[in-house]
Amino acid sequence: MITTQVQRHGTVLVSVTGSLDESAGSALRQALDRVGTDERDLMVDLHGARSMDVDGLLHLLALHRQAENLGLRVLVVGWQPQPRQLMADVAGIRGRHSVTGERYAVAGFRRLIEERAQRVRDLSDFQAGWMSGA
Numbered sequence: 197m198i199t200t201q202v203q204r205h206g207t208v209l210v211s212v213t214g215s216l217d218e219s220a221g222s223a224l225r226q227a228l229d230r231v232g233t234d235e236r237d238l239m240v241d242l243h244g245a246r247s248m249d250v251d252g253l254l255h256l257l258a259l260h261r262q263a264e265n266l267g268l269r270v271l272v273v274g275w276q277p278q279p280r281q282l283m284a285d286v287a288g289i290r291g292r293h294s295v296t297g298e299r300y301a302v303a304g305f306r307r308l309i310e311e312r313a314q315r316v317r318d319l320s321d322f323q324a325g326w327m328s329g330a
Contacts, residue, residue, distance in 0.1 A: 197212075197214055197223075198210065198211070198212055198220055198223035198224060198227065199211045199213075206234050206235045206236040206237060207235070207236070207237045207238075207239055208227070208231055208235050208237065208238045208239070208263075208268070209239050209241060210224070210227045210238065210239070210240045210241065210259070211241040211243075211244065212240070212241065212242050212244060212245040213244030213245065214244065214245070214246065214247075215245070215246070215247045215248070215249075215252070216242070216245045216247070216248040216249075216252030216253075216255070216256065216279065217247075217248065217249045217251055217252045218249070218251040218252070218255075220252055220255055221251070221255045224255045224256070224258070224259045225255075225258070225259075225262075227259060228259070228262055228263060228266060228268075231268070235268060236267075236268060236269060237268055237269045237270075237271065238259075238260075238263040238268045238269070238270045238271070239270075239271050239272075239273065240256070240259070240260075240270070240272045240273070241273055241274050242272060242273065242274040242275055242276060242279060243273070243274030243276070244274075245274075245276055245279055246276055246278065247278050247279070248278065248279035248282050248283075249282070250282070250286065250313045250316045250317050250320070251317065252279075253279075253282065253283060253286065253309065253313050254310065254313050254314065254317065256272070257306055257309070257310045257313070260272070260306065271301075272297075272300055272301075275296070275297035275300075280296050280297050283296040283297075283300065283309055284296045286309050286312045286316060287299075287305070287308060287312060288312070
């Protein structure tokens with residue numbers, strides 16, 4: 197479930213609970229629909245996000261880009277183990293307990309994981325199409 201609240205002092209809070217996957221896409225796309233000129237920050241709270249797949253990661257990255265295009269500063273907090281590990285796997289970072297949550301704040305790292313996540317999705321779509329045609 198995705199909830200969006202506009203807090204006092206210009207902060208938009210998006211809270212994610214459960215799975216961050218393809219089904220979360222429309223809610224994340226709509227999260228910033230009512231952002232006005234007084235809002236300055238977007239905080240995405242992932243404390244309740246127990247799992248995330250590549251589609252969810254791509255939706256999160258799209259939300260981040262949308263917020264930056266609106267002039268908002270973005271902070272993602274509460275990275276849980278599975279989403280953090282997925283991001284490390286997509287980025288090609290070996291080892292458990294990687295610091296991918298901290299690296300997410302760096303624009304270059306977000307571009308890297310977005311490119312790689314898109315490749316993973318494309319490969320998965322290709323394989324699914326190939327298997328259904330066999």
